[in-house]
Amino acid sequence: MTTAEQTSGFKQLQVEDFRITEEPYYLPIADEVELFETAYEQHVPVLLKGPTGSGKTRFVEHMSWRLHRHIGNVEAEGVPLITVACHEDLTASDLVGRYLLEGDDTRWIDGPISRAVKAGAICYLDEIVEARKDTTVLIHPLTDYRRLLPVEKRGELLEAADGFLLVMSYNPGYQSALKDLKHSTRQRFIAIEFDYPPRDQEAEIIHVESGVDRDTAQELAKLAEKVRNLKEHGLAEGVSTRLLVYVGKLIAKGITPRRACQTGIVWALTDDVEVQRSIEEVVTSIFDE
Amino acid sequence: MTLSADLTAQYASELRGFGASLPDDFARGIEGVSPSLDEVQLERWARAGVELANSSLRSWEAAAEYFRASPAVARELTFDQLLQWVDLATELSGRSSLMSAAFLKGTPEALDHLGSDDLDAWSRQGDRLCRGNWKSIALSALYFQVSPRLLESLPLDSIGRLVDIVDQLTERSYELATTCLESAPPIFAALAPADRAPFLAFARAVTRASWADTRLYFERGPRLLESIAPGQRAAFLDLASRVTMSVGRQGFPLFADSAQAIADMPEDDHEALIAFASRLAPGSPAAAMEFLKSAPFIRSRLTPEQMEQWTEVGVDILVNEHNAEGAEAYFRLESTRAEDTLRALSARIELTSINTMLRMYAKALSGEQVSVQSTENLVDRNIGWVTESTATTEGTAIYLPPFVNTFPEQQANFQVYKVFTTHQTGRMEFGSFGYRFAEGGAHTPVTVTEREVRRREAKALEAAQQASDGRNGGSERDAADVATAMQRYFNCFADRTLIGGLFTVVEDTRVDACVAQEYGGIRRWLKRLQEYEADQRPAVHTMALRQAFVENLLRASLGRPDTIRWPASLNSFLEQGLGALKVVEQRGASVQDSAEVAASLYDLAVSIPNVVHNLPEEDWVAPAEDMISVAPSMPGGGEGEPQMMPNGEDLAFENPQQPEFRGDFKPELVQLLMKLKLQQDGKQQDGVNAPLTKEQLMELLENSAEITISEWAEGDLASSLGMFLSNLEKDAGTPAGEKQQGEGQDDQSSGTDGGTDEEELPMRIDYFYYDEWDFRAGDYRPRWTRVGERLSEEGDDDYYDETLRKNHGLVMETRRQFELMRPESFRKIRRLEDGHDIDLDQAIEFIVDKRAGVGPQARFYSRRNKIERDVAVAFLLDMSASTDEEIEKQRQKYDKDDDGDDFDGDPRKYFQWLAQRRAKQALEPPKRIIDLEKESAVLVVEALEAIGDSYGIFGFSGYGRDNVEFHVIKDLTEEYGPRVRKRIAKIEPIRSTRMGPAIRHTIHKLDEYDAKVKILILVSDGRPQDHGYGRDRTEKEYAVHDTKQALNEAKRNGITPFLITVDKEGHDYLKQMCDDIGYEVVDNIESLPRRLPTLYRHLAAE
Missing domain, CATH: 3.40.50.300 (P-loop containing nucleotide triphosphate hydrolases)
Structure with missing residues (x-):
């Protein structure tokens, strides 16, 4: 060997x-x-x-x-x-x-x-x-x-x-x-x-893993919670912590949160246009332009 | 003088022979004319009269009129003209004395407007109407009677045109002609001078196009015109005339409808509208009118600039695409393009277009099974909500107004919906309905227990007083006896309306604050909507004080303290109030805090008398900035300076109107509903207050400020409460999600839950809407047809077995054939000792193992093997009335010829044969086309069950576009069973053949089904045909084109359509309909059952 x-x-x-x-x-x-x-x-x-x-x-x-x-x-x-x-x-x-x-x-x-x-x-x-x-x-x-x-x-x-x-x-x-x-x-x-962690802990994970600031991490965790509510009602799987970390990484490097969520969450999660729109609205409710 | 007397005497006896009064008429006449005439003339005048009287049998009547009218006429005319006049009269009297009399009688009045030269023309117009029969005479007499008045508003030549119209009408109905002529004078008198000629011109056009409409026009036209801007009426009439000349009998209805439509538009727009319509008219007159008809609808959704854009698209279709039919459909709003353009331009958002999305949005936010529905639905349920315009929630569903058009931009209106939804969801998410009695909040101590005691004491006192007054005091209920915590809370206050209003303001403030905290992205829009609402508030300084206080709190809660106006002298109240309100805007505030804050605001409010404060407006001031800060402690009541209070009589308190985006808030009802729901689900909340009694409910409803008494039927409080209660209970029993489905919204209702437990239920029909292809317009007519899907009825069980028995051989044969069918899908199977391919990995491993000397296994072949077939097929059977036709008929003809020879010599033989045949027919009725379809269905079922393909069998028929029946005999997902067999037995001919929608619905069903190969087989007996399936009854093009389009849609969706018809003439239209789509005309009808399975094999193997 x-x-x-x-x-x-x-x-x-x-x-x-x-x-x-x-x-x-x-x-x-x-x-x-x-x-x-x-x-x-x-x-x-x-x-x-x-x-x-x-x-x-x-x-x-x-x-x-x-x-x-x-x-x-x-x-x-x-x-x-x-x-x-x-x-x-x-x-x-x-x-x-x-x-x-x-x-x-x-x-x-x-x-x-x-x-x-x-x-x-x-x-x-x-x-x-x-x-x-x-x-x-x-x-x-x-x-x-x-x-x-x-x-x-x-x-x-x-x-x-x-x-x-x-x-x-x-x-x-x-x-x-x-x-x-x-x-x-x-x-x-x-x-x-294993399940997705509670909001605060998930925010902490996102923060540590992606380097995004704590507030944004908290918002991302909140978003995740909301999106997961849609599981079984349009989504096969909720958004994973891993995806959130990816989104956090994009945001940390200067991509706007809305755009990052769109690519990292909305489009990644589903191809169903109607569901996409709903999630997108949740995103725009949480993140300002 | 003497001459007159002489003449009178001279003619008296002669005239008396005609009529007793004639000499008198003569005498009066001659007296009247003598000043204007010399002696010779007078004599001629008299003789002319007598000659007239003598000219025909009843001409003396005319003479009487002559004598009567002469004095006036003589003043206007020269003597020569007078003689001409009487000549005319004599001429007329030759045709009819009645007419002549009318002529003479009308002359003086007519002469006010006519020159003496016109008399001739005037008389001839009247004469024209006279055809010798009494009806025509009466009519022409009428002409002379009314035309003098007409002359006031119309020149003679125009009257000539009117006479033309009347004349034309006489060909149809004298009565009609008479009515029209009679009504003409007031009509034209009322019209503006400039409108008279166009009115007449259009009348002429209407008469030509559809004579019967003339009367309608005369009756209704003037009123219709009145609603159009005065300057535009002539233009509109011109337009109408041009349109009518081209569209014919539709002219007047179009005129009437579009006039009504124009009336709905602001008067300033009329000019532009009519001008635009006139622009369309040369290309397509019908489109011009359709445009006018649609204008109010379009205007309700678009701004004038947008509307212009919208119409330009239509013009483009007309002018650049040279598609008049298309433009017509466009302006009639019966084209997809029209709707799409409208939707793209309109700022208005319809709930239906974003319903699903909002539902998921609300679900995501709240994590609850929320449904989103139109407020219309909630009101219908009669459980306490009555306004349709405001958003609300009853705990499980969010109700939103059917459309939003608040702002001029679409995006903004969408955001309005979003704020609506977010706020309503917020009530669930942030626990507005989760109030628990006597539980402390994060920022406030509990006072309600104390209040409850106080209130009970007060009530006891009241009751005691009442009792001592000899009245019957209401029995006081225990605290534990209330239905909900919210009710118990409200019970702590004497004025339920006030506490309800305050609690609403406070709780909405809290929810808004929570929403703003949690959802940064929506904050901006929430703020914008709050500001919008704040600007809509009613003037506060005219309100009674207490009311103004609550109103000001509401303004503060909208984030606009700058709009607050309050008497500076009473500032301490406001300061305390605003401070208290601020408490719930803090992080962590809960509904418990809201309740306590509302309670302390209540204390404040009751210490303010509800009187109108006669202060000038400028003494109502905005609060200073430093006034608005979180109250350090809850304010108590009654600490104000009572001496500052204005005096006066207390007015009834009314809560301020809710801002639209917050909508109705009825926590008490919602808690009750939730409780009822839990109770019905068998889950008891907490042992404390177990099942609700009817009394409890009644008490709650009677006392609740959330339902106003006026909503009950007057005087019958108890029974309407009872009905209301049963509505509530019923409502609690149905999960919110299901309600939507029952109403068969668009394409969403599933309808696939087949028939296992529906035996006792009434037939359920799910409705689906489909577009229809209008080949002329080159566009779809949106949601044009309504397809009602229902399970087919069941017949008896024997039919199926009987058919099987009779066709035993055929059944066996088809089954065998089907079992041999090659499968369409393969899966690679590895590790075989023998197969088609060598698996390289395995082969290497084998060699390695062989070399290494370890138990080699020579399994390195792979083979593609069949797996389950993946074919779904839908059979669509024509159940139109024509399938009722016997197929024996044709053959009988031939039979008769043959048989005729045989029996020729021997009638007994013939009767024998006939009797035999009858007996046979009685035993076995002649086969119809539908029977063959049924038999084919049986065979297909047998065959398909053998190979296990998924299949559905459907029948279609119906009448008209709203009523396309779609019968499910076997659904794609349904298992084959006895019910399917029974349903096949019940296949019956029904009505028409509207193929398009039936095909589209089948496509929809196949789309939802997951299969690799999808086939649609349509079995029919003839061409598509239905009421309204084409421009008129005889037109076949439209139906054929729509069916073709539907088949193309099938292909686009990856479905292989195939048509089978038993119509021998089928080739001609099928060729057109099918293009590259497979079809077959089954020549020998009876071979259908045999042919169908064979065809299927080919299709499925393709």
Whole structure:
């Protein structure tokens, strides 16, 4: 395993060697940090539920950094985070590993799960419902007391290192008969619910993340609250904190709030003209020209 | 002298032979004329009279008139002329003595206006009317009778024209002609001289175009003209004449309608209007009149400058596009372009155009399930709101006026709506209806509990007094016995009207402040509207003092303390009042604060007598700036200097009128409604005051200041209260969202909730509105047709099974064919051991695995495989009356010929055959076209159920554009079941064939349905046809063009339309109608059931 470090501005390293060295900003809303820490200690897999842009990924990153800092053992150099974005063509070999051709020979290469298991990393399966059902079954042995990963092609069993934890994220908003979690999968995780933070906290997040002033951040949070009232009544999803941060960034750099909201919220959220107009009116009610 | 006597004596006996009075007439005549005539002339005069009397059987009557009129006539005419005159009379009497008499009698008066040379012409005009029959004679006599008066206002040649008209009318009706002639003198006398000739000219045009309208014109025309600016009447009549000459019988109705329309416009505009219409007239006379008719409507929405822009578009259509029909439709407002242009120009905003948007806006702001409705709806519900013009809310819905036209710019008026909505939403968002009794606010201490005790004591005292007076004191209710907290609050005050008004002012102030704080973007418009309202306030210095006090508070609450006017001597009241009001503008103020502030304002207000203060206007001053600051503590009542108060009688207190954008505020009713709602939902609020009793409700309603007594039917308070109450209860039971739907607004009502539980319900009809294509105007007629969608009725169950049984073979065949149909959609399936394609990734993996020696699996093929078909098809069946026709008919003709030969020799055989046939027919009635449509429907259902495509079956018919019936036999989303079978059995011929709207509605249904392939199959028996579906009954073009346009719309929306007709003449119009759209004429009608599934297969496979 060679770590190639280039001079031309980018770094190349093995996933399990990656560490988050700076604290990712995360504002705890409830006791989720404490819960996660305990779950980590107790080897209990975690399912993060919540709408898009509500901070699930950021939370995992934050926890990875935090655990690394606070309880990470020195030998394993803390807790790496390996993220897998799930999609419908994701196969078991994509996750576990596969043989590669090398000249006339073949070489085995570990997939992200195998690496995480070996390195004792947090393995974060983002948007797990997108993955094929047969793929999700693969992780079952990892999630109970066994903590084992069968590597079928090699006829091996991998036992998870101590720091290993499986975390998945899941957006119940997309829930449909086709894309729901199997109960056998679901019931192997404790679930932490995420939702958009209350107005004041969301304003704080927007302020810190985007650098926009506190007042504008407060207005953006207010706007978000109003727009979310439209969920299920024209909007499939409310505006996410992430989007608000983007809008905040635009405003911080001098784009007028109305324009920033138009591009970042109104047009981003929906294609329905009528709904667009309604949101736009809410925007113009809150932000003056 | 003697000569006269001689002559009298000479002729007396001869004349007496004609009539007893004639010698006397003669004697008086000769006495009258003798001063003007010499002896010879006198003798000639006398002889002429006698000759006249002798000239024909009844000519003595004329002679009598001759004698009577002569004295006057002789003064005007020379003797020669006099002789000519009598010659004329004699000539006339040859035709009719009656006419001649009238002529002679009318002459003196006529001579006031006529020269002696004109007599001849005058008599000839009368003569012209005489055709020898008694009616015509009477008419011409009438002419001579009325024309002298006519001459006062018309020159003789104009009268000649009038005679032309009358003459023409006589061809139709003498009665009509007589009436017109009779009514002419006063009409023309009343008209301005310049208008008389044009009036006559138009009369002539009307008579030519439609004789019967002449009388109407004579009757109503003058009055219609009166409402037009005096200088413009002639021009308007000229225009009307020109129009009538070109449009014919529509001329007079157009005139009448447009005259009425002009009357609705300000008089100053008439000139421009008529001038513009005259400009249009050469290109399209009808458009000119249509323009005038539409003018008031357009003017109500546009400023004069905008209106000019609007009309120029119409001119453009007429002049540059050479489209007279289009311009006509444009000015008649029956074209989409006209409406669009109007909407673009108009500053006025209609609620309907922004309703949905505002609803979502309100929902976003409040987070509640709010609906936005027109105030008209609220008033109709009769639950206590009566004004249509002001915005309001009853807790679940926001009511807004149907349109706003406050400002001259569209944008501003839209903002008005937004401020309306924001304020009303604010009442919900900021908790105006959430008052809880005796709960402290952020800025004020609780005083209401104390007040309640005080009030109860006061009331007890009152009751005791009443009791001692021998009257029956009203039973006092417990505090816990009130229906709502708001009611309990209001109960603490003796004057409910006053506290209601104050609470409204204070709470609205608070809501406005909250809105301004929370919504920075709307602040500007809120302020503008507040200022606008402040400028509209009534003069304060004429009000009674207490009223003026409240009015001033309201002005302060509108952010315009500079408009306050108050006697400087009473400043301390105002200062305290304004200070208290300021409290609720602070951050964090709640409705509890409002209640307390209103309570202390109440104390202030009651200590001000409601009398008119006779101060000069200049002593009412604006407050000093430093007066307006937040009160450090709540002011108490009665601390003013009573000695400063003016004396006088207290007037009844009335609350100031609410500013428009704030609208009605009825917290007590809203709380009651909410409570009723909770009660009906079975959710009890808090155990404290459990279910409302009827008594409680009645008490609340009786006492509430929010409903004024005048709103009840007089004298019957109890029963109207009861009705009101049941309205309230009913209202609480219906969720606000649903009300809208029942009314079938535009295209929004879903109507797809199929028929599982509708058995007992009356038929529900959802109405939809569609444009119709006017090919002449080259534009749509907006919302021209109304389609009523309803579930088809159900017949009996047997029909379907019977059809299946009879067509068993065909059914099996079609099913098999359908099952073989190739699917349209595929999905790639990977990891197969065999397939069409090799999946490269998998193949590499396989090779790698093979090399590595780990259990290779040779599954690297992929295949495209079928998944669910994604086809939706709508069958649209013609249920017009013509489908009732038997298809056997034609064949019978041939049959008869053949059979005739067979039976020729043997009548018994023939009767045998006939009896057989009758028996067969009784058993099995002859098939009609509709029966074949039904059979086809059955087959299609069977076939489609086999392949699982989504399909809908609809029937259409109707009469007229407002009444297009759309029968749902099976909706696209509906599951096939016994009810569908029953409905197929009930397909019946009904009325006309207005295809366009039916197609458009089907498009609408298909649009809402999600499918990859959409097909519309229209089965009909002939060309489109309906009442009013074309210029007149015989016109077919219009209907064909509209149907074609509807089919094109289908194509534009990604739907494949296909037409099937059983009309053998179908080819001619179908070719025109379908262009590149598929159609088929099924030659052999009976093959329809067989053909339909086959066609479908082709279409769906395309």
